[in-house]
Amino acid sequence: MKYLPLILANIVRRNRLRNSLTILVVALAILLISLLIGIQAAFTSASEVSDAARLVTRNKVSLVFPLPLSYGAKISALPGVQTVAGGNWFQGVYMRPENFFARFAVQAERFLAMYPEYRMSAAERDAFLRDRGACAIGKSTADRFGLKVGDQIQLKGDIYPGLWDFTIRAIYTVDQDAYDDTQMFFHWEYLSERIAQDAVGFFMVQVRDPEQAGDIAKTIDALFENATAQTRTETEKAFSLSFATMMGNVQLLLMVIGAAVFLAMSMVAINTTMMSAQERTSELGIQRALGFTAGTVGALVLVESETIALLGAALGFAMTLGLESGLKSALASFAPTFHVPLWAYAMGLLIAIGIGAVSGGVPAVRAARLRPVDALHAL
């Protein structure tokens, strides 16, 4: 503790600009890593929160090919199946293309029964189910566009051309960050009526016993083996993961770039800290000559670089907290459940300590090994 003024003086009075920049670089590295962790977590959360009792049945060839509506009744009739709800990926544009959020046409009553995690009041739920032109949207999307129950919204269709009008009858909330509260659901019947087609993009199948999910999936696919449209049934988790791998390439690229930038930043921080210890060789020699032991001199160098790294971490955490909500809406279309988990901060802290240890460790050992006579010679 008595060395504190010396350590602080070294940080605050010596090369203030350089130390500030080092702190900033560490902070940016921490910010970057927190955001990457947040995005990564958002990508994987969908598969983590999936319900093991839910299966997805879709066209074997590809998601873009539909299945006949009649398959739903056949699947429902299988033993062990509790509920089946058909649905379509609608896409469309709300005002501007960048206002992205997921939009699905679903067989609403059964769909909602399978998704208790999307919570809404009984009154709103009834209002939604009663009104064929109604939709339910997630709270994040409602907040993002200032929408409330009773508002009209219009989507411009792309997969299903034309202008589509809906009345918002329900706004659902979630009680876990990992659940997606940005989506919009509306009645599949509203879609099929207008396009005059009974085609379904996917069936969500809820089974009674998750243990049997795998067997039931096989039974479903076997059932349609000889039909014109064959099916592929997998657990919701596997489905989310295969969906995530579509995004996976983008994600991988992002991670690689992030890691590279992160490494570069760490190097910069390490390099500057090492330089500043190096420049001080003769001063460290003086301290040794004054009677500071090798251990004390080394420890002081290490504590100084750790202090800088931890100041950087503190700034990085502040920046992360400050940017998180802004980023959540900016990333809404890309990673709707984006949020920085607590463990990202723990990770950031460890990384900062690591940067401090590496950048301070080498000069600390060097300072400790310094022979005072040689150091004084360096004058």
Next chain:
Amino acid sequence: MGIVEARGLSKDYYRAKTRVPVLHGVDLNVSEGEFVALMGPSGSGKSTLLNLMAGLDEATSGTLSVAGADLGSMSERARTKWRTRNIGLIFQLYNLIPVLNAVRNVELPLLLTGLGRKERRQRAELALDIVGLGDRKDHYPNELSGGQEQRVAIARALVTDPRILLADEPTGDLDRATSEEILGILALLNDKHGKTIVMVTHDAAAARRAGRRLMLESGRVVLQESSA
């Protein structure tokens, strides 16, 4: 028994595996309370000898006892601790820590002692008073003149109340008048405070302030003369 006793002291350096003998067979005796000037041509080994006395370096052969400690038999760590209590070092370049103000620079060696904060501060201020810089204690090294910086360095050497002050060309970088000030302070410390001083110098006028002059040449003490 002298406070510094060297017998047959030798020091070789090795440069690219060739032996470079610097001191060979130095015999030296300094009594407590003496003020000795160590002179000699450049490269004759004055700094080397002073560093040995400070326990900063190890002799190749011979014995060296300083302030009652047999330096040859001590570990580097033991010498470091011993140095804190017994030796005050002053260099040609003032060697202050630029980011610490005068009083904190002076206080530095006291951090290694068990003294409390208040006590450390008091002692540091006292040491600054002794060198006549009591009114500059908040100044940083770059706000002080060369002579003032050297006085802070002397206060720092003094603050642990060591028995011996070792000074390597303390006036080497200063003009005549400022040198005289510094020498005056050293003489005062010797006179009034009873510090034993060994001072390396090139300057004959400076050497005359000492009670005894030693001449080092080709690694040996070749001449000794005392002031009348």
